[in-house]
Amino acid sequence: MENEINDGHYLELMDRLHVIICTLNDHCIDHPLAQSDKEIKKRNIERYMNELSKRLDISSDISNCNKLISKSLGYRNALYTIIPTSVTGEFSTITDYYLRIMSVDDDNKSYYVDKMKDKVHELFKWSQTRNITISNNLDSLRKKLVESGEDRKLQVEFLDKFNELSASVYKKFADYNIESIEDFEIICQKMISIKNILKSDRYGLSRFCSYVLDYMNRNDDGERSFRYMIDPYYFNTTEQSLESLERVSRIIEKI
Numbered sequence: 001m002e003n004e005i006n007d008g009h010y011l012e013l014m015d016r017l018h019v020i021i022c023t024l025n026d027h028c029i030d031h032p033l034a035q036s037d038k039e040i041k042k043r044n045i046e047r048y049m050n051e052l053s054k055r056l057d058i059s060s061d062i063s064n065c066n067k068l069i070s071k072s073l074g075y076r077n078a079l080y081t082i083i084p085t086s087v088t089g090e091f092s093t094i095t096d097y098y099l100r101i102m103s104v105d106d107d108n109k110s111y112y113v114d115k116m117k118d119k120v121h122e123l124f125k126w127s128q129t130r131n132i133t134i135s136n137n138l139d140s141l142r143k144k145l146v147e148s149g150e151d152r153k154l155q156v157e158f159l160d161k162f163n164e165l166s167a168s169v170y171k172k173f174a175d176y177n178i179e180s181i182e183d184f185e186i187i188c189q190k191m192i193s194i195k196n197i198l199k200s201d202r203y204g205l206s207r208f209c210s211y212v213l214d215y216m217n218r219n220d221d222g223e224r225s226f227r228y229m230i231d232p233y234y235f236n237t238t239e240q241s242l243e244s245l246e247r248v249s250r251i252i253e254k255i
Contacts, residue, residue, distance in 0.1 A: 065184045068094075070174040072123055074131035076163065077138070078170035081127065082191050083198055084214045090123050091188045098181050134216055138163070141222035141229070148230070154237045155229055158245065162208075165249050169194060190255050197251060203244045207235045 069091075074081050081087050097116040101109055142159055145152045173191070178184055199209050211228040212235060218224055228234040235241075 065178045065187075066174065066176070068120060068124070069176075069178075069187065070170070072127040073170055073173065074127060074134060075170055076167040077131055077134045078173070079162070079166035079194075079198070080134045080138075080213055080216055081130065082169070083195050083209050084217070085130075087123075087127075088188055088191045088195070090119065091184070091191075094119055094123075095181060095185055095188065098184075102181070130217055133219060137216050137218070137220075137222035137225065139222075141216075141226050144222065144226045145229070152230065154239070154242070158208075158237050158241055159229075161242065161245055161249075165245070165252065168249075169252065193255055194252055197248060203248050204241060205244060205248065208241075211235060 072081070072087060072090075094116060097112050097119065100112040101116070104112065142156065145156045145159065173187055176183070176187055178187070197203070199206050208229075212225045215224040215228065216222065229237070
C-alpha cells in the first residue's frame, strides 16, 4: 500500500523535526530581536568572561599567574577581595594542583590539569562579578558620605586613603614577576600577611574590615556599609584612625 507505515517513516519524521527545531533556534529564538536587552547583555558578558578565562591557562605557562592574580583581585579593589574573602585559599588550592601536576605520572596529569583549569575559570567568573558590585558600592558609599555634609569629612578622607592603599596593594602584586610556582606561593603568603595586619586589633582597623568591608559585596548600593561607617559603635573614624592607616600603609609597603 502507498500509505503503509514502516520504520523508515519514523526516522524520516524525527530527522525533519530536528531540522525544524534547529531552524527555529538559529533563526528565531537566538535572533537579537527575540531577546531582551538584559538577556543580550548577560550573554555577551558571559561570552566575554569565558573567552578571557581561556587565556588564563596557568597549567602550561606559570607566568599567566600574573593575569590571574590581577583579575582575581579586582584591580583597585584588591583589599576588598583579600580581606573579607577566601581568595588566598583559592590560590592555595591552585598551588596544590600545580605541584600535583609536577609530581604525578603522565597518566594522572590530565586529571589535575582539568581540575586546575576549572578552578581558575570559577575564580575568574566569581571575581569579575564581585568586582562590579564592589565598584558600584564604593562609588555609592563615597557619594552618601559626601552628601551627608561636613560631619562626614573624616570618613571620606579615611575611605579615600584606604582606597589608595588598596590600589597600591594591587600594583604591588600586579608588578610582581612570577616565573615559578615558588613565586606564586610567596605572593599568596604576602596577601595573608597583609590581611592579618589589617584585621589585627593592634592598629584599630579590624572593625572597619569586619563590618564595612564585609558588607561591601551586597547589592544594596553600599547602604549597609554606609550605616556601619557612620555609627561609632561599629567603627569610630578619628584622627587616630587615619594615623593608624598611615602606619599600616608603611608596613605593607615593606612586605
